[in-house]
Amino acid sequence: MPQPSVEQVWEWLDAVPDPEIPVISVVDLGIVREVEWQDDMLVVSVTPTYSGCPATSVISMDIETALRDHGVDKIKLQTRIAPAWTTDWLSEKGRARLEEYGIAPPQAAGGPEKCPHCGSKAVEKVSQFGSTPCKAHWRCKDCLEPFDYFKCI
Amino acid sequence: MTRDEAFFQFLLRMGDNTLILGHRVSEWCGHAPVLEEDIALANTALDLIGQTQMWLGLAGEVQGEGKSADDLAFLRDVWDFRNALLCEMPNGDFGQTIMRQFLFDAWHSIMLGRLMTSSDERVAAIAAKASKEVAYHLERSGDTVVGLGDGTDESHQRMQDALDYLYPYVGELFASDDVDAEMAAAGIAPDPSGLREEYDALVGRVLDEATLTLPKSRFAHKGGRTGQMHTEHLGHLLTQMQWLQRAYPGASW
Numbered sequence: 001m002p003q004p005s006v007e008q009v010w011e012w013l014d015a016v017p018d019p020e021i022p023v024i025s026v027v028d029l030g031i032v033r034e035v036e037w038q039d040d041m042l043v044v045s046v047t048p049t050y051s052g053c054p055a056t057s058v059i060s061m062d063i064e065t066a067l068r069d070h071g072v073d074k075i076k077l078q079t080r081i082a083p084a085w086t087t088d089w090l091s092e093k094g095r096a097r098l099e100e101y102g103i104a105p106p107q108a109a110g111g112p113e114k115c116p117h118c119g120s121k122a123v124e125k126v127s128q129f130g131s132t133p134c135k136a137h138w139r140c141k142d143c144l145e146p147f148d149y150f151k152c153i
Numbered sequence: 154m155t156r157d158e159a160f161f162q163f164l165l166r167m168g169d170n171t172l173i174l175g176h177r178v179s180e181w182c183g184h185a186p187v188l189e190e191d192i193a194l195a196n197t198a199l200d201l202i203g204q205t206q207m208w209l210g211l212a213g214e215v216q217g218e219g220k221s222a223d224d225l226a227f228l229r230d231v232w233d234f235r236n237a238l239l240c241e242m243p244n245g246d247f248g249q250t251i252m253r254q255f256l257f258d259a260w261h262s263i264m265l266g267r268l269m270t271s272s273d274e275r276v277a278a279i280a281a282k283a284s285k286e287v288a289y290h291l292e293r294s295g296d297t298v299v300g301l302g303d304g305t306d307e308s309h310q311r312m313q314d315a316l317d318y319l320y321p322y323v324g325e326l327f328a329s330d331d332v333d334a335e336m337a338a339a340g341i342a343p344d345p346s347g348l349r350e351e352y353d354a355l356v357g358r359v360l361d362e363a364t365l366t367l368p369k370s371r372f373a374h375k376g377g378r379t380g381q382m383h384t385e386h387l388g389h390l391l392t393q394m395q396w397l398q399r400a401y402p403g404a405s406w
Contacts, residue, residue, distance in 0.1 A: 028300060049283055052203025081207065082278035084285060127189035128293045129196040133286075153285045 009035045009042065009067070017064045019058045020132050023101040025087035026059055033080055035149050042067065045078045047085045087092025087152050098150055104138065106152035113138035114148050159335035160273075161216045162235060163342055165225070166332075166378050168208030169236035172226055174389070174393050175243060176259060185245055196305035200286040207279045224231055227398040229389050238377035239322040241387040245315065248308065250348060252315035258328045259355050262291045264350050272340035293375070295359045302363025313365055324373020327335030355403070 004012075013035070014027040026032055026046075035044040046064060048056045062078050067075050087106040090098075095105040104112030104123075114121050120142035128151075130137040135148040179198035185191035208220035239257055244250045265287055268280035271370055301308040328348045336342040360367055376382030 048203075050200060050203060050286060051207060052199035052201070054199070081282050082274070084278070084282040086285075127193055129189075129193035129288055131192070133196050133199055137192070151289070153289075 001038055003037060004070070004072065005041070006037065009020070009044075011071075012066055013044075013063065014086065016059075016062050019062065020055050021098070021103065023092040023097045024090075026095025027065065028091045028097070030087075030091065030094075031085060032063075038076075041074045042072050043076045043078060045080045047083075048103050049082050049085050052078070054132050055132070062133075065122050085153075087150065090150075102147055103135065104147060104149040106150045108152060108153060112138055113150045115143060115145065117145045118143040154335065155332060156335060156339055157215055157217075159213055159332045160339075160341060162332045163336050164208055164212035164215060165235040166237075168205050168212055168222075168225070168262075169234050170240050170257075171201040171208060172205040172389065174240040174253075175199075175235065175241075176390060177240065178250070178254070180244055181250065182292075190247070194250070197290050197293075200283075201289065203215070204283045204286070207282070211275055211279065227285050227395050231378055231383055231391060234383065234387060234391075235378055235380050236387075237322070238374055238384055239319065239326065241384060241390060242319060242322060243376065244387055245318075246311060247314040248311040249318065251294055251297045251301065252312060254290065255298045255359070256323055256356070258287060258291040258294045259352055260323075260348070262287045263351050263355070264343075264345075267343040267348070271342060276341060278348055289307055297303070298359055298365075299363045302360070302365045309364065312363065316360070316365055317368055320354040320368045321370070321372050321374050325372060325375045325377060328373065330376055330379060337349060 002094045009028065010032075013032055014025045016026045018024050018026055018029050021029075023051045029049070031047050031049060032044060032139040033047050034043075036043050044067075046060060046063070064075055064077060090106065099116050102116050104114070107113050111125065112123055116125055119142060121139055123138050124141060126137040126138050126139050126146065130148045134151055136151050137146065138149045139146045175198045178194050178201065181191065181194040182198070183191065185194055185379075205226065206222045207224045213220040213225055215221060239253060242249075242253055244253075255350070262284065265280045265284040269277055269284060271277040273278065298312065304311040327345045329344050329346045333342070333344050337344040357367065374384075377384075392399075
């Protein structure tokens with residue numbers, strides 16, 4: 001098999017869903033930092049979101065499985081902790097999909113811009129922490145629905 | 154003591170603090186007063202244990218005996234732990250847990266801020282990652298100390314009792330020894346005594362708002378971070394945290 005291009009690999013990785021939030025890919029999440037060929041070895045550098053996030057090892061396994069399915073055998077996954085992951089690396093596509101899915105995307109202001117269900121701006125924080133390390137728990141004062149907010153870090 | 158020996162001790166202190174406190178906080182999982190607090194405590198514990206993997210992973214590397222973070226966490230006994238005593242103190246009631254968290258978070262955030270400019274780039278990278286998480290911990294524990302301290306008569310009293318009980322364990326965080334002197338000389342970590350002023354200002358501001366009174370005595374229990382003498386509580390914690398490796402040595406997934 002001819003060596004697939006780096007662009008092709010990025011495209012494949014963009015089809016690997018985040019295990020906790022399957023509407024976005026690991027590329028949308030911004031945790032795949034670099035893809036390169038070192039001779040016949042494909043090296044993928046991954047930056048974890050939160051240090052204790054249990055999804056991290058699942059993500060590495062999913063990336064490896066996807067690449068093997070595309071016929072890449074020699075793979076090296078590297079964990080890169082610096083620079084630290086930031087929500088600035090979320091893609092625009094990822095942000096839009098989060099919102100459609102009912103998770104308010106991160107905002108520099110530190111809280112959600114609006115309720116992802118009804119669009120109301122009357123929202124309040126319930127807790128700094130939510131269902132996964134990367135989310136906080138908010139609620140809408142108009143439609144009264146609770147929702148997750150993707151924390152801005 | 155060589156520089157690497159001091160560096161190893163320093164990394165154990167950082168990693169054992171987060172490991173032991175992370176385990177303590179995880180003891181609340183499924184028991185917190187309300188669901189939101191349960192989730193918040195579990196997430197805090199998760200962050201701390203994640204940070205432990207980085208600190209103890211690097212400690213194993215620096216030690217150079219081929220030990221992993223898991224080896225260091227699960228195959229050492231009480232006398233080898235280097236966490237500050239504050240981290241091993243029992244959870245008590247919810248207020249005591251939150252007060253312990255706040256007293257630790259305040260120190261942790263200041264310490265990590267300094268470590269971000271460490272001369273060792275691995276330390277700087279871990280600190281940069283951890284400090285983002287700890288900023289969140291501090292925001293939450295500080296807010297909760299204010300909410301409960303300036304709350305009902307009962308919550309106020311419980312928070313004051315927790316502060317009186319835990320404050321004698323704060324001084325150890327700022328006690329310097331040869332390890333710290335070596336780390337400061339190498340530019341790897343700050344001398345902890347130099348963090349006290351900033352800490353007192355931060356803690357004082359929050360406690361004022363919480364209408365709580367700082368104990369007058371600066372008496373400090375010591376012995377955790379040097380390993381000289383832990384409290385009786387650490388041994389009990391380890392029997393639970395390490396029981397699997399003790400019952401089935403070498404067990405793995």
